[in-house]
Amino acid sequence: MNANLKRGRVEPAGSASSAPALGSILVASAEAVLAQRIARALSRRFALVEVAHSIAQAEKLRQRCAFDLLITATQLPDGSGLNWIESLRDQGVDAQVILLDDQADMDSAIAAVRAGASDYLVRPLHLARIESAVDRSFARRRHGNAANEATRPVLQQRPQELVVAHCEMVKSVCAVIKRVASTRATVLVLGESGTGKEVAARSLHAFSQRTGSFVPINCGAISPELLESELFGHAKGAFTGAHQARNGLFTYADGGTLFLDEIAEMPMAMQSKLLRVLDDQKIRPVGGNREVPVDVRVIAATNRDLAEAVRAGDFREDLYYRINVLTIRMPALRERREDVPVLAEHFVRTLADELSMPPVPITEEDIEALNTHDWPGNVRELRNVIERAVLLGISPAACLRELAQETRPEGSGAAVPEAVPGAPITLAAIEKRHIQAVLDGCGGNKSEAARKLEISRKTLDRKLQQWGRTAASPA
Structure with a gap:
């Protein structure tokens, strides 16, 4: 066996300048599509990326290669990914670890930290978030292995x-x-x-x-x-x-x-x-x-x-x-509306490449729909709309219409009421309306609503307390 492979290092053919970074990664997940997406994205940047769909498969691959980084789901078909990581730590395996979970669970997060995981990610598992976690993991490894070596910044290009x-x-x-x-x-x-x-x-x-x-x-x-x-x-x-x-x-x-x-x-x-x-x-x-x-x-x-x-x-x-x-x-997106079409075009290009999907065209109808939307979620919301449009292969305008349907109160045939024509609408009113619509769509489950809104549960609780509202579920 090649000595470089045994150490988890593969020297690709070709010039050093075009070679992927030295580093070996094992992705363990029962979801084949997710695992392959992660592997494809990381293979462009790292020398060796392997995929396993069970702990048994992952262990076979580990016998051949001492991986630098393990990315594993918390639950695999033949056991707990967390228990597997704990057993590896007991064996002295010092690989960096990123744990992927279906939902935020404090007990699992605490156990992950105590097991020595370098990152704990929950859905939605965007590739950009995973790649950032991978960069942090390799940065930590470099700090631990070469204290006298300057660490390469995680950020490669200006945002x-x-x-x-x-x-x-x-x-x-x-x-x-x-x-x-x-x-x-x-x-x-x-x-x-x-x-x-x-x-x-x-x-x-x-x-x-x-x-x-x-x-x-x-x-x-x-x-x-x-x-x-x-x-x-x-x-x-x-x-x-x-x-x-x-x-x-x-x-x-x-x-x-x-x-x-x-x-x-x-x-x-x-x-x-x-x-x-x-x-x-x-x-x-x-x-x-x-x-x-x-x-x-x-x-x-x-x-x-x-x-x-x-x-x-x-x-x-x-x-x-x-x-x-x-x-x-940082200005709100409604304060920089001239940037909405430019940002949309940018997100179409970058996300189509990241997701390995064909880009969607942005028409005049799309621009009009994007410009007239309130964007309570600002640039993050715009990015999510474009990502959904690229994934589904539909126009951003159609995507906005579908999302409006999803956020209607349950049992209602009409969208969330708009402001009275001519009356001023405040940012606080927009935020309250949006958060309450998402919470209603989640059946009152505050944890699920906080994940969809991409805010902390504590922040959501504080806002509901300010409005004098309680959720149907204490979750």
Whole structure:
């Protein structure tokens, strides 16, 4: 057997400049279509990508190759993917692991972290999210295996959602990003959900020329008990199930950028610890007895009014002033309507290539429909509409009509009522109407509604409490 294959490394024929990156990946999933889609996408970039549909098949492949990364479903036909990973850890296998789950489950997420998984992804499993998780996993592996080697940034190109903009407001944002990117200043990115706050953060990192990785984390998606360990790491034996020491995201972002999304959802106790790290540039792993210096540029983001959160006692005033050194506001899509057709064309091209599907043409009817839509979900919603159109092979206008049908209240023959003609309609009213329609469509299941809206369950609960509404299901 080729020695390179045994080590999980394959040197492709041809020049080194055109060869895929060295790295071996095993994808284990009972869903053949999903596994092949992931494998096709990753094969363009990595030297060896194998697919297995059961634990038994995966083990046979592992006997031939020591894979760098394992991507596995939590449930496989012949057993639990999580139990399989735990058994591999007990055997001393140090491969990076990404777990794929059908739905967000806190017990599974906690078990995944304690088993040493580097990422835990739930549906919808977009290829872009999987590829980002793969990049983070290989970045972590490089940090662990070669501390003296500069880590290649995860971001390979400037985020195009900003580059393609025609809107003067977005051009101004780009100008600010280029001006401050090379500094170490902490940046606060504000904007509604889906406006591209992470895109702005990735742009700051890309223009900064920092040699470390861009590492994002959603502060509202991780339980308070796990957040400290996720950020700072933990020592062996720090808590039940901590069978080995584990680095946190600050360590993986050393020399690079840590993006704290939904920072307003961070628990108060963690806020004080984050403030100390920002001041001292040192972290203390959970259960550790010494501080570790880190070189991390922090970018924070939120869709909430932080000043109001400070007045309400939900956010520390000292941390607010510490992260609010420079503020970048991302405009809502309705404020940059001239960019809607341009972004739609961009998403058609990129998503057709990513999904290996033929692109759909955008007609004058489509442009009119896209321009007249309210876009409460902003750029994220536009991307999702185009992705659905590409997958189904229908026009964006038809896709919008189908989505409008889906979000009608159950048993209603009419769409959600529009505003009275001539009366002003506020953003809050649009947001409330959209969230309530999605929640009704999910039968009152708040967890399912939060997944569809791509917000945290905590954020959804807070909004419902503000409106004095309760859901039919406590889920």
